[in-house]
Amino acid sequence: MADIFDRFKNEKGAFKESLVEDTKGLLELYEASFLMTEGEKTLELAREFVAKFLQKKLNENNVIDDYHALLVCDALDLPLHWRVERPKARWFIVQKQGGSLTYKKKRPDMNPIVLELAKMYNRWWRSTCIAEKLPFARDRITESYIWSVARHFEPQYAHHRITGTKVNAFITILDDIFDVYGSFEELQLFNDAIQRFDLVTETSLWLISKNYKIISSLNNLVDEIAYDILKDHGVVIIPYLRKLWVDLSQTYFQEAKWYYEGYKPTLQEYVENGWISILAPVILGHAFFLVADSIEKEAVQSLFKYHNMIRLVGVILRLANDLGTSVDEMERGDMWKSVQCYMNQTGDINKERVANSPFPYNFVRSAVNLGRTAQYLYHHGDGHGHKKCPKIKDDIRSLLFMPIA
Incomplete structure (x- = not known):
């Protein structure tokens, strides 16, 4: 070209x-x-x-x-x-109309749907008891929904958005546990329990007694998703989904270990750990099963060997996240981030988009849009984790709750 x-x-x-x-x-x-x-x-x-x-x-x-x-x-x-497609389309409409819009007070095909979604997520979130058991954890259901709707906003992907939001909410909880709110000994036991995914071990029972309700709730979510895929495609995916969470937990624990030992990772060490800990494999691993029309063995094997596309998207997310959150996290004593370790690391995702890929188009699009969503949420600060980020909060409010007349 x-x-x-x-x-x-x-x-x-x-x-x-x-x-x-x-x-x-x-x-x-x-x-x-x-x-x-x-x-x-x-x-x-x-x-x-x-x-x-x-x-x-x-x-x-x-x-x-x-x-x-x-x-x-x-x-x-x-x-x-x-840029993320839907918010940017809205931006162009605003500018073409002179910088202001007329909003509908009520739109029958939107507001009730948003209300029902809010009720559903609230019921599900309360059923996990996580908010009560882990009062320190961030409640980011709305932001978790944005991670899903920004990648696939079309009506046929409703189930993907619902399930993806639950996955994203659990990622936030795990991140909070490993980042700040657990001692090194507690985190080691917690990680060991997730590595086994076994709820009846002595370690797991100790964790549950310490109010770490997250393990049993996470196991329930994995079983729920796996059952839906088995019913629709006849494929058993529990081992694959567990691998995603096992790998994520291990990278979180590695970062915690670096912090408690006062160790500053090299560029290579940070990148190899960071592109997984930023959640790209977990989000895309679940997305693959939720958006694919058929599940091919070659694609599954490539996905869980962490195909280069997954890695490149992970690097993009890592950099965008660190640029948006580094100030807040360093102030509260969090570990060294890629702003300190590397500034120029990036991936050539464009090449992977046009390469001969084992993945279906819908999944490739999901991967590309995940990188765009990171830019959307972190470009003006920490739009996912920090409530005092007015620009992204206003954008989300207008996107979800203010339909254009």
Whole structure:
């Protein structure tokens, strides 16, 4: 694809200065550059060239009009290719209508659905007794729902969104336990219990007596999801789902161990542990079974050997999360993050999107959208874990509860 842009270069291989007069063309070229794959030097040069002149046009107030100035400013902040689809579509509607919208007070096909979802999640959350047993844990049901709806908002994926929200809620609880609220000895016992996924061991009983209700509730969730997949596809997936949680717990424990030992991991150590601890394999592992029309053996094997696509998405999530949460976590004594360990680590997810993949399109889309969701929630701070993040809270409120007239 990059060869197409060679026509815009001069005899020295640089982009022609005459291009800077076309603001719309520059903006389109800038957006296209984010679709590049590794080795496409022309698009790398294009991005540097265009970003420089677009910023200059903004500084000099030399853009076509206010609307295009807004588009340029927004693209330089975060390109379209990195944006979540539904919120961005709403943003364009707002801008086209002059920056304001008329909202419906009531829309029969939306508000009752949101209300019923809220009731359902509330009943489920209360049934786990986690809020009572673990009062320190964050209640992030709404944010957990956003992680699911941002990846698949279409009506046919309702079951995926419901189940995915439960998975995301449990991830938040595990993260809280390992991050701050357990001693090293307690975390070691807790991790050992999850590694076995056995509720009748002496260790597990000790944990339950210490109010760690999470283990039995997690086991129930795994069984519930596995039963649905067995009923629909005739495939037993309990071992696969347990592996996801076992691996996540082990990486959480490794980070806790580094913290309590005062050890600062190397770049390689942090990356190898961090792309799993950021939850990408757990979310995508469950998503695969929930969105796939059929479950092929090759795809399952690739998924649980942690195919490169899973790893790349994990790296993107790790960086986005650390950039959004590092200040809060360092202030409360949390472990070293990738902001300190690496700033330039990224993955070429574009190449994996077009490569010969064992995964169905719906799953590939889910993986790409997971990276976009991380940008959505962490671009202006910790939009998942911190309640004092007004920008993302306003976005979520308008997205879910304020239908456009």
